[in-house]
Amino acid sequence: MTAFVSPDRIRGLFAQAMSDMYRAEVPLYGDLITLVGHINNATLQRDAALAERLQRTGETERLDLERHGAIRVGTPAELAMLGRVFAVMGMHPVGYYDLTVAGVPVHATAFRPLTEEALAANPFRIFTSLLRLELIADATLRAKAEAILAKRDIFTADARTLLAQAERDGGLGEADAQRFVAEVLETFRWHGDATVTLETYRALHGLHRLVADVVSFRGPHINHLTPRTLDIDAAQAAMLERGLQAKALIEGPPRRAVPILLRQTSFKALEEEVAFPDATGTLVPGSHSARFGEIEQRGLALTPAGRTLYDRLLAQVRQAGGAGNTSADYPQRLAAAFAEFPDDEATLRREGLGYFRYRLTDSGAALPAAERAGMSPDALVDAGYAVVDPIVYEDFLPVSAAGIFQSNLGGGEQRAYDAHANQDAFEAALGAKIHDPFALYQQAQDASIAALRA
Template identity: 35%
Template sequence: MRARFCKYLSDLYAREVPLYKTLTSMVQKTNKQIIEKHPELGLNVRDIEVISAERHGAIRLGKPQELYVIAKIFRIMAMYPVDFYDLTKSGAKRQPVISTSFRPISLDEIEKSSFRMFVSLLQPDDRSFFTEDIGKEIKKNIAHRSFFSTKLQELIVQYENDGGFTEETTTVFIEEAAKIFTWSRQANNRKLYNYLMDNGLAIAADISCFNNPHLNHLTPNSLDISKLYEFMSQEIPDNLKDSIEGPPARNVRILLRQTSYKAVVEEVIFTDESGEKSKGSHKARFGEIEERGMAMTSKGKKLYENALKRYMENNDVSEFSVIPDNYTELYKQKLGYYIYAATSQTKDKGSLCCDIDELIANGDVILTPLRYEDFLPVSAAGIFASNLENYGVEKRVHAEVDYRKEQLEEIIGQQIYDSFDIYGSQSAQSLMNTYQQLGVWEQVTNKQEIQEKIKPIG
């Protein structure tokens, strides 16, 4: 269902935003070149559409009830909230939203379809962005907004009661859910819209003055975003974002790198309170590309974040050199997550030791880096900012609001999972399975430590 929903959105977005179709074509073209040039990747050009498929999308919501229902919709597709992102604390790129990502959690589900949705919730009560009057006006403007069809709401209740859908019902559910993400061109409260745009609050205008949370972007997967960016610079130079967000180009890819073409100008129809209509224009929807690397441990992530902070202060890319650029050193320093697996050429089990580093050195166990499935708040804010031509919002008051994960959990009505717990659990489970496969689990001295990392998730 998740894969079908992703495909449905992709076809929909390509029809609505022609430049997006151009983007996906460029992604496939460069990915094909990478596959042909690097046979060691073990990828086949026949699978180019799957390899280049969208990895995530993004929408922005205006009120808690909308997020509550959206969470129910994604739960039906086995997509659960992971990590809490406070984009109000993103420095010069700060935006008045807090976010989470709905995604599959288990490795089996990720293998079927890794599609995820980055969902942001506007904070109109944040006085560092909005005056009290404007905050009230925003809430009033969306108070009675409803974009969940009666049929969709009925299907959600049906699923919760029955625990599943028929094939026919699944098709209807996908079609009804996708209506939320369509571009309607219908806007309202032009006075509020103009005020927000004039005061550097474009993201708030996008959220609060439209009838539904149109899809902001979809993101195809790039095997080499630097090469793709170079290609895009030649093909669509006027529309291209000015940089790649995330870590610099490396031999060993870590975390997430993103870039995009800028939002296109689209005609909208404003309707005022009297019912009078007028034409206007709006920029919100853009095309993003991503390149995913290895998931980093808490220690590795802090190393990256500290390097990023120094880089943003002095614009010196060498700040990232503190992060080793090879898998061996990343493993030794416990900076990244790996999946362990016994090789098919294992020796007589009676002769094996139970020291994992020795097993790896002897070739009895191989390591595969775990792919990063989540997001980087500064990068996300940077993507939003550049496409809205709104590089952060100057604070109205000095004090900032302290947003917490628990606030979103209460709205959603379920736990927001910690990505470190997920990666750690997946890695630990594979380590225990490998020890058991090799027949040395009983001799392992840190069994309890390994088992404590394996958490029931999802």
């Protein structure tokens, strides 16, 4: 009997393998990792309190490995299979994202670890979109796209065999885990040759660039891998200094004393040479753009109340600006609107806008348990018996994701889809329920409060 390795171990192997593959495929990604590493070191040198906090929360170790990626799949069967593959790696669907509101015919979830321990071990996440062909009005082309997708199998035979083995036995030994990761990696590899003719590609492209991206290839190539920076403004400036064409604006909240949620910036997708088979199978040259670079800074996870405030302020700025966040004075207007959002940890906590992890201080631990139990968490903090750290936002933001999609789809592409969020349909396709992100943050906060009393 060989012992099973943990899902955390398999996810760690997978994250590393994806990073190595993407670095070889897109050299720019390697440059980005180096740049972010420098910025993070400089930030930790400059900000001793931040360095100390990250040490305390166990984030220092995970920072260098922390990435998220994104893929787009074509059919419910592909999504369901991916969900099973990711489960073996301890990655589970969290959050539902409807992108049709932004003119992109997909809905999505993020596969990520659920527990604090698993997140600390390796927080690798994959934003996974499912194409909604039912929103395509052209019935002939829709049927054609469906037929093309029905014919492909995005998994290797060995990936399927090892998945079945893992599910049957309840895990994988080290050697099988390594083989599983190597096989699953194939699903996300870039292919420089399309499966459709240039004519079909162009027709699909005419429906939406994203339809062409999903349907024309052998599988759901990883389209970006994003490192986490501790100072996105500095990273953005360094990128521009080195001639990397970063998107002009950072998505998400403005720069603040207490970072909240997620700030992201990306740079445009590469225009890549692709060979298309003609009717006789002869390859003809063409091009496609799908893969891009992105960096992000993560901050405090907000409660439903905090999130409602965030959404309201963001909507206010975007509506006032007309066409979204493209105007030159957007950063100023964003900062002005967010003046209304409390920007110190104590107020954010007292007003219930963010989630925090409580921890006893030495004097708190020395206090008799009965006395501690009689005090509220906030009273313990006020008396110096406990300290709090922000719980980091581990998820994504739909408006930001839409901005990222738009920029890497080549800018102005906007379609109106007569659609609405349909989480039930997504869950039916996946064959599983999506976890509510708020519930996970609440659990983490509650567990830390319970531990104060113990």
